[in-house]
Amino acid sequence: MASEMLMEEPMCLIHNSTSGALQVNSQAVKILEGITQPVVVVAIVGMYRTGKSYLMNFLAGKRKGFLLGSTIQSHTKGIWMWCVPHPGKRGHTLVLLDTEGLGDVEKDDPKHDTWIFTLAVLLSSTLVYNSKGTIDQDSMNKLHFVSELSEHIKVKADGEEEDDSAFDTEYISFFPKFIWTVRDFTLDLEIDGKEVTEDEYLERALMLKKGRKREVMEYNLPRQCIRDYFPTRKCFVFIRPASERDMKQLESLPDSALQPEFLEQLDKFCQYVLRESKVKMLKGGHHINGRIFGMLAQNYVDTIVSGKVPCLENAVTMLATKENEAAIKEGLAYYVAQMEEQIVFPVEVAVLSEIHGNCEKAALQLFMQRSFKDEDQKHQEQLAIEINEHYGTVLSKNKSTSQQICQTLLAQLSADMAKKLQNGVYMQPGGHELYMKDQKQVLESFQRTPNKGVMAEQVLEQFMDSKKAEAATIVTADKMLTDVQKSLAAEKASGEQLKQQRKAEEERRRQLEQRMRDVERSHQEDIRQVEAKMEEEAAKIRQETDKTMQCKLKEQEKLLQQGFTERARELQEEMDRLQKQGKAREEKLQQQLHEREEKEKQRQQEEHQQEIEEKEKQRQHEREETRDRRKGEAAPA
Incomplete structure (x- = not known):
């Protein structure tokens, strides 16, 4: 299956074009387009020649894949991708x-590293930062990219007010987990003579200093940014895997040649990363698959190349528009295919209605699964319109097929009558009785024939109407009939014609009422699925808010323990604002739902009024037909 596509080896996803600008590899995007499964994205960043590729190969379950280097030059250029089954x-x-x-002295563009780091953050659900030695001030200084994130990523679209606190809060809701891996670690994990965990070691390194002096603020800035932007963080330390001599051939070394402690670490x-890394999400809680991931990468790179700053909200809006339009096509294609597969024309109205209802429901569900951020449900409404148009086409085809079958059948059944008429059989004395007997046989044979479809009564009405003049001529020519018998025959023929007209009209009314029931059912199913979707989105909002609140509370607790009461108070204000924002978003969804319900009530009232008017028009039409018919019958007298 395409969604289980295997990549035997990594491929470049983002590289520098000949002009030096970042560019997405179209071949990599094609591979991503075939991945319909949710994606868990793990990215690794760090200074060059720190062993990043080695860790990633192990996560892929391989020894070889991403290129390892044994020289002072950086081997990995741009961002490379390897998609494997989780x-x-x-x-x-x-x-x-x-x-x-990062930090390769051979690079020409000083902003290149910043954009590589920014893209890794934007695209991943888990971000691994790889360094060597210890977590000290030098390693913090090398991680200056974190301090610049708010300058290189926008949360809100142009025209909307944005501040740093909004950036922190909005971004946390889908920010990647942060893992700091320290390679070639030679120290003992002890602080003040007490053994500590790797996580405690990291948290100790991220402790802030008190004061407002410039050097204190410079010291605190990268630490504060890591604490703010990466509330979920983890640390792993690794000893050197092998001897200095063996490090140059590390990827070919068997496990027996590696340090047991390193293998354990x-x-x-790997177990932590694979277990704890989540599916990549967009702002708003929408999980993405390979196809959307490829579009996301393309959008961010295009924005950077254009000289603008990647914007989370713009990216979501762009992706939502594309996905919703694709969801319309997918839903409609499914509906059309299922209708074609299940319908054999002609088909009875009730059966066709049931098939249509089931196919429409399934198509709408398919749309809902793929669509997201469908503002005012305009894409969903478009799907409903297109399905309704196709259903109208199906109804027309059902009628035309039935009409053709009925007309052909009547032509076949009345062929013998046509020959007799042509040969003058009915123009002899007693011909009218023979004519009526033959016609009765034709009508009975027609009615006994199954699978004629929805136009049977109407075609039969047209057939009988077309024979009125013919029958009148035969009655007039039959010299065996008295004037009274001729009058009775004409009256009987008129009565039979009227009876058939009523049957045809009843069938038309039944089809119209069924069509109205179809429309009403479609609207009700539409409302039901919209409500379910809105509830799902409200639940995602609550989850995002709860996740961010939990992260903020943990950070507040740490700040209070370390004596940073002022910062803890500011954090509380952010949490209060976050709760208000979450509540406002939920209220907006509820308002949209209420407005949709009111709109639906108005629609039902309008349709009810329209139905009353249509029925009154129909009754008026029937009265006029009856009046005209009576005038016609009274004319000969």
Whole structure:
């Protein structure tokens, strides 16, 4: 299956074009387009020549794949991608992103590293920062990209007010998990003579200093940004895997040649990453698959190349528009295919209605599964319109097929009568009785024939109407009939014609009422699925808010423990604002739902009024037909 596509080796996802600008590899996008499963995206960043690729190969379950280097030059250029089946989450694809090493002196563009780091953050659901030695001030200084994130990523679209606190709060809701891996770690994990965990080591390194002096603020800035932007963080330390001599051929070394402690650390790291990394989400809580991931990468790179700053809200809006339009096509294509597969023309109205209802419901569900951020449900309404138009086409085809079958059948059944008429059989004395007997046989044979479809009564009405003049001529020519008998025959023929007209009219009314029931059912199903979708979106809002609140509360607790009461108070204000925002978003959804319900009530009232008017027009039409017919019958007298 396309969604289970295997990549035997990594491929470049983002590279520099000949002009030096970032460019997305179209071949990589094609591979992503075939991945319909949710994607878990793990990206690794760090200074060049720190062993990033080695870790990523192990996450892929391989020893070789991403290029390792044994020289002072950086081997990985741009961002490379490896898509493999997730070993721990069935039905998910693991997307591994190995990035170009930061700090390479051979680079021409000083902004290149910033954009590589920014893209890794934007595209991943777990971000691994890889460094060597210890977590000290030098390693913090090298992570200056974190301090610049708010300058290179926008949360809100142009024209909307944005501040740093809004950036923190909005971004946390889908910010990647942060893992700091420290390679070639040689120290003991002890602080003040007490053994500490790797996570405690990281948190100690991220502790802030008190004061307002410039050097204190410079010291605190990268730490504060990591604490704010990466509320979910983890640390792993690794000893050197092998001897200095063996490091140059690391990827070919068997496990027996590696340090047992390193293998243990590596296994613990891989298990954590594979277990804890979540599906990549867009702002708003929408999980993405490979296809959307490819579009997301393209959007961010195009924005950067244009000289603008990537915007989360703009990206979501762009993706939502494309996905919703594609969802309309997918839903409509499914509906059309299912209708064609299940319908054999002609088909009875009730059966056709049931098939249409089931296919429409399934198509709408398919649309709902793919669509997101469908403002005012305009895309859903468009799908409903297109399905309704196609259903109208199906109804027309059903009628025309039935009409053709009925007309052909009547032509076949009345062929013998046509010959007799042509040969003058009915123009002899007693011919009218023979004519009526033959016609009765034709009508009975027609009515006994099954599978004629929805136009049977109307075609029969037209057939009988077309024979009125013919029958009148035969009655007039039959010299065996008295004037009274001729009058009775004409009256009987008129009565039979009227009876058939009523049958045809009843059938037309039944079809119209069924069509109205179809429309009403479609609207009700539409409302039901919209309500379910809105409830789902409201639940995602609550989850986002709860997740962010939990992260903020943990950070507030740490700040209070470390004596930063002022910062803890500011954090409380952010949480209060966050709760208000979440509540406002939920209220907006509820308001949209209420407005839709009111709109539906108005629609029902208008349709009810229209139905009353249509029935009155129909009754008026019937009265006029009856009056005209009576005038015609009274004329000969």
